[in-house]
Amino acid sequence: MTEMSLSTVMEFLEERYPLRLAEEWDNVGLLIGDPEQSVERIMTCLTITPLICREAIEEKADLIISHHPFPFHAIKRLTTETVRGRMIWDIVTEKIAVYSPHTAHDSAPDGINQQIAKRLGLQQITTLYEDKNEKAVSNEGTGRFGMLPEPILFGELLEKTQEAFNQQVIPYIGDPEKSVRTVAVGCGSAGSFLEQAILRGADAFLLGESKYHTFLEAQFNGIGLIVTGHYISERFAMERMAELIQTKFSDLTVWASEVETDPIKYLI
Numbered sequence: 106m107t108e109m110s111l112s113t114v115m116e117f118l119e120e121r122y123p124l125r126l127a128e129e130w131d132n133v134g135l136l137i138g139d140p141e142q143s144v145e146r147i148m149t150c151l152t153i154t155p156l157i158c159r160e161a162i163e164e165k166a167d168l169i170i171s172h173h174p175f176p177f178h179a180i181k182r183l184t185t186e187t188v189r190g191r192m193i194w195d196i197v198t199e200k201i202a203v204y205s206p207h208t209a210h211d212s213a214p215d216g217i218n219q220q221i222a223k224r225l226g227l228q229q230i231t232t233l234y235e236d237k238n239e240k241a242v243s244n245e246g247t248g249r250f251g252m253l254p255e256p257i258l259f260g261e262l263l264e265k266t267q268e269a270f271n272q273q274v275i276p277y278i279g280d281p282e283k284s285v286r287t288v289a290v291g292c293g294s295a296g297s298f299l300e301q302a303i304l305r306g307a308d309a310f311l312l313g314e315s316k317y318h319t320f321l322e323a324q325f326n327g328i329g330l331i332v333t334g335h336y337i338s339e340r341f342a343m344e345r346m347a348e349l350i351q352t353k354f355s356d357l358t359v360w361a362s363e364v365e366t367d368p369i370k371y372l373i
């Protein structure tokens with residue numbers, strides 16, 4: 106078994122999900138750990154929770170790649186008296202590193218939004234905010250915007266979403282009988298992208314999570330809104346990331362957390 110350093114894995118992640126693509130407010134990259142430490146077992150997950158923390162410790166992970174940053178907010182006191190403090194304490198005590206790509210992963214050329222756009226079968230995919238940086242590669246940046254191969258009914262796009270994400274409950278706003286062609290995409294809590302989706306003339310906007318007023322804003326503007334659920338819109342990409350790392354570093358053991366599930370349950 107060849108010894109692999111954390112920094113080697115970090116180089117691979119940086120290549121695929123360049124941290125310069127992260128939003129300014131974000132907290133990305135190596136958040137806990139020593140780049141020189143050796144890594145044999147890597148677990149990916151969407152969010153570090155007490156349950157996931159336990160899995161990492163029991164399964165002897167050396168590195169957790171958590172899409173959502175952990176920690177995210179500044180910390181002034183690190184004790185075991187709070188749930189978060191306890192998790193960080195346990196992770197550090199067990200010498201487990203934590204790396205979070207977050208919005209760099211959302212925006213990367215092969216990132217989450219690109220993957221969602223492909224899943225919907227969109228063509229001529231560009232970033233949603235293409236004017237942000239003229240020199241940017243068209244598939245590198247915030248959100249995605251693309252065209253369906255041919256106009257379909259909004260109701261068909263809803264069904265397509267249901268199928269693509271294997272999710273029965275899909276909250277939406279819009280007329281199922283209306284024809285749609287252009288679609289904007291934003292994983293997670295992407296409600297703030299709605300304005301840009303309208304500016305780009307999108308017929309529909311698919312996002313992970315939406316506030317009530319964002320639904321209304323979409324209705325006022327006659328744009329269809331499709332909400333997959335935050336977890337559903339992002340977790341699949343952490344499973345894919347685990348596969349990619351495993352393929353690249355065959356000596357390592359890499360898996361996507363097996364205990365992680367959508368924390369939100371639906372009574373149907």
Ligand SMILES: [Zn+2]
Nearest residue numbers: 293294335339
């Ligand atoms: Zn998210």
